[in-house]
Amino acid sequence: MPRLIRGLAELADGYDVVLSDVWGVLHNGAAYFKKAAEALERFRAKGGAVVLITNSPNPSRIVRAHLDSLGVPREAYDAIVSSGDVTVALLIERAADALFHVGPAWETALFEEVLALTGKKLRLAPLDQAGFVLCSGLTHPARETPADYDASLARMRDRGLDFICANPDIVVQDGEDLVYCAGAIAERYAAIGGKVIQAGKPFPPIYERALARATELRGGELAQARVLAIGDAMRTDIKGACDQGLASLFVTSGIHREELHGAGEDAALDAAALRQFAEGAGFAPTAAITELAW
Missing domain, CATH: 3.40.50.1000 (HAD superfamily/HAD-like)
Structure with a gap:
């Protein structure tokens, strides 16, 4: 059973780098999530680096333009690595x-x-x-x-x-x-x-590219144990993190919302459903959160 947390602040001191998914964590395609952007901004403000790692088939410059169009503040991240890249x-x-x-x-x-x-x-x-x-x-x-x-x-x-x-x-x-x-x-x-x-998650090439970028941002030094991957998809985000030996934070209100929260729009996370879900997958995130927030 992953640790259930209320905010990224509960984990932040243990990590120097966040590799954050985009779609489902930072926005839903139509609007961006202000709490998520604020959480990433605050992680950066305390000295951490944020690399957005996305399975978008577009080059990262197109991803950045889309984030800009949604109003995502650039202060929320340092770099973007996409499956398109x-x-x-x-x-x-x-x-x-x-x-x-x-x-x-x-x-x-x-x-x-x-x-x-x-x-x-x-x-x-x-x-x-x-x-x-x-x-x-x-x-x-x-x-x-x-x-x-x-x-x-x-x-x-x-x-x-x-x-x-x-x-x-x-x-x-x-x-x-x-x-x-x-x-x-x-x-x-x-x-x-x-x-x-x-080209993308959960396969190695995109992580190699993202970790190389994160190492540059950290001045050439990066301990893998100090990297936290955040995502809402078990099959890609969480499995990829597990395969790469990275800690992970699972956002439960993304594409798996109905399985883990039920049909109600504001339904709370069902902890028993999360336990069964992780057992069925055969791997588990380090921690879980309903929505990314500080």
């Missing part, structure tokens, strides 16, 4: 091959970032002519489900195509709704024997 590095490595893109047609930030960094355009191709696949999400999120991609996934597997997943999240909270992400399609591809390359 890792994806850009993977795309640059494979720039000689044409790719098949699964995702909204308007989602071009990854391609623009590669062009800005290398001066070269990526080549897009139909599935039957591509050398690998990039998935940044569902092409039509409002009217599709991951099952709609099964026929295409079978063709990808038959061709032996690598599948780069720019966002390992299965779902994300968008306002009051849960929306499927690229990870839901990647999960189905892996289930039929396809090779998936994951």
Whole structure:
């Protein structure tokens, strides 16, 4: 059973760095959470560093622009590392091959970032002519489900195509709704024997990048035992922290709200449900909090 806390202040003295999730912890896609931003600001004010670590398939500059548009104060964080940043590095490595893109047609930030960094355009191709696949999400999120991609996934597997997943999240909270992400399609591809390359949490590359940035912020020194990861998704945020040997703080009112709090909008955390939830996952966070606050 993780330790239940009321505020980050109860843990803050034990850590020099916070790696905080964004969607579900700092905002819900439509509005930012002022208590969460204040908590991160106060952690920084006492000398800590905050790196936002997100499974957004966009480069960190796009994530920052979105945070600005929501009104998130820049004083709440020092740096951003996104799944999109890792994806850009993977795309640059494979720039000689044409790719098949699964995702909204308007989602071009990854391609623009590669062009800005290398001066070269990526080549897009139909599935039957591509050398690998990039998935940044569902092409039509409002009217599709991951099952709609099964026929295409079978063709990808038959061709032996690598599948780069720019966002390992299965779902994300968008306002009051849960929306499927690229990870839901990647999960189905892996289930039929396809090779998936994951750019974000809970996989190592994004943590390596985030910890390297945190080490820079701390002047070149960082003890892993002094790093706290914060997130609302057991499968990505908490599992990733556990796999990397990091302490973690689980925000229970994010995507798992209904399982842990019930249907009521202001329902309190059910401690027994949390215990069962952690036992079912096979791993547990260091501590849990209803919503991130100081």
